Amino acid sequence: MDWMARATSIVGGAMVLLRRGAAPKSQATGQSPTIPEARKQGIMTLKMPTAKGWVGDHKPTAAPGLKVNAFARDLIHPRWIEVLPNGDVLVAEALQEESPPRKLMDHAMQATMRRAKAIGQSPNRITLWRDGDGDGVAETRHVFVQNQNQPFGMAMVDGTFYVGNTDGIVAFDYTEGADRLQGPGRKLVDFKTGGHWTRSLIVSPDRSRIYAGVGSLTNIGDEGLEAEEGRAAIWELDLASGKARIFASGLRNPVGMAWQPDTATLWTVVNERDGLGDETPPDYLTSVQEGGFYGWPYCYWDRIVDDRVPQDPDLVARAIKPDYALGGHTASLGLCWMPDQTLPGFGEGMVIGQHGSWNRSTLSGYRMIFVPFAEGRPSGPPRDILWGFLSEDEKFSYGRPVGVAIGPDRRSLLMADDVGDVIWRVSAA
Known part of the structure; x- marks a missing residue:
């Protein structure tokens, strides 16, 4: 760590200690969360545990009635999971890459x-x-495709495999049962790079469209809104025509997406802005309306104005209130729909992989949770499925949850852990 990073880290550490005493005692979760008043941070709260990984038989803790085992090990920063119709499990291995630091805070953040x-x-x-052999542990491993540009989202439609690279969507021909894709692929859509780099993908229920999550370049439009054009949005690609458009906007960093099958409604989890406090504003789970605007960067939650940003009153008035708060800075990334009777003790609802915070004085997230649904809507408080990714003193992380998916047997969950370099499998005990 150079002297600038060290100095900023020391100051940041002092800010963590000062702000911990004023931190809220409960998380802002649910349909009607209590969101503390914004407290602007001149110096961002910067707190992340040192990556330690899993040693020996150490593993996460599963909820009562469940067990957890390693489906796959020895990956390199696994982020996202796609289960193919034949039961093969695909894992995107990708990592944020360093860029030249431009500010003092950039040095500390990168270190x-x-x-x-x-x-x-x-x-x-x-x-x-x-x-x-169906025992819940993968026996064989193949490199399916390599030399991509930070691949993340994946989708399969009628013999074509789609990859969400950070710079756009690429299509490959696919033969069922193939261990490897052939050829360079065909670029279908271009996305701007930098900032929030993940590009999640999901196929529409009728298999005619693909949706892609594209996060913002900066926290709150810090480099001007022209730099954010086409970002902080969910895109829709029509497979027949090849035309792409913005489906919904004002979503700072929409990552995981899932369909609620009874209503055929698209849902997403969104990482909200930093620098306003431990629980302000909360990350959220929300249904996504065609043409909907969700507030970023002008406001958050129920049209609460962020006065750090030059305002647009008309857009604030249009902003849609999210459906369900997930707590401040949980970094909720993974999302999948879990049908009833998939796991004992859990009904139907959304499963969320919470990667974990960095911009708060007490850490949050670092777990896989379940949000119950009834009649197509969230219907109760979140429940933990898998936890134990943090040391009790918050100094070390053994793992960090990311992508989640229903297992090939439809009676288990798979979760990517990009610090432990493991794909965990949760099933009935």
């Missing part, structure tokens, strides 16, 4: 992220894992 194993050289590949 902290290196220590937390959150930045470095990206593997840029997708691997295929196959559990041939």
Whole structure:
């Protein structure tokens, strides 16, 4: 760590201690969260645990009635999971790459992220894992495709495999049962790069469209809104025509997406802005309306104005209130719909992989949770499925949850852990 990063880290550490005493005692969660008044941070609260990984038989803790085992090990920063119709499990291995620091805070942030194993050289590949005997542990591994540009989202439609690279969507021909894709692929859509780099993908229920999450470049439009054009949005790609458009906007960093099957409604989890306090504003789970605007960067939650941003009253008046708060800075990334009777003790609802905070004095997230649904809507408080990714003193992380998916047997969950370099499998005990 150079002297600038060290100095900023020391000041940031002092800010953490000062702000911890004023931190809220409960999280802002649910349909009607209590959101503390914004407290602008001149120096951002910067707190991330040192990456430690799992040693020996140490593993996460599962909820009563459930068990957890490693489906796959020895990956390099696994982020996202796609289960193919034949039961093969694909894992995108990618990592945020360093860029030249421009501000004092950039030095401290990059040094902290290196220590937390959150930045470095990206593997840029997708691997295929196959559990041939159905015992919940993959026996074979293949490099499905490599030399991509920070691959993340994946989708399969009618013999074509789609990859959400940070710079756009690429299509490959696919033959069922293939261990590897052939050829360079065909670029269908271009996305701007930098900032929030993940590009999640999901196919529409009728298999005619693909949706892609594209996060903002900066926290609150810090480099001007022209730099944010086409970002902080969910895009829609029509597969027949090849035309792409923005489907919904004002979503600072929409990552995981899932369909609620009874209503055919698209849902997403969104990482909200930093620098206003431990619980302000909360990250959220929300349904996504075509043409909807969700407030970023002008306001958050129920049209609460962020006065750090030059305002647009008309857009604030249009802003849609999210459906369900997930707590401040949980970094909720993974999302999948879990049907009833998938796991004992859990009904139907959304499963969320919470990667974990950095911009708060007491850490939050670092767990996989379940939000119950009834009649197509969230219907109760969140419940923990998997936890134990943090040391009790918050100094170390053994793992960090990211992508989640229903397992090939439809009676388990898979979760990517990009610090432990594991794909965890949760099933009935």
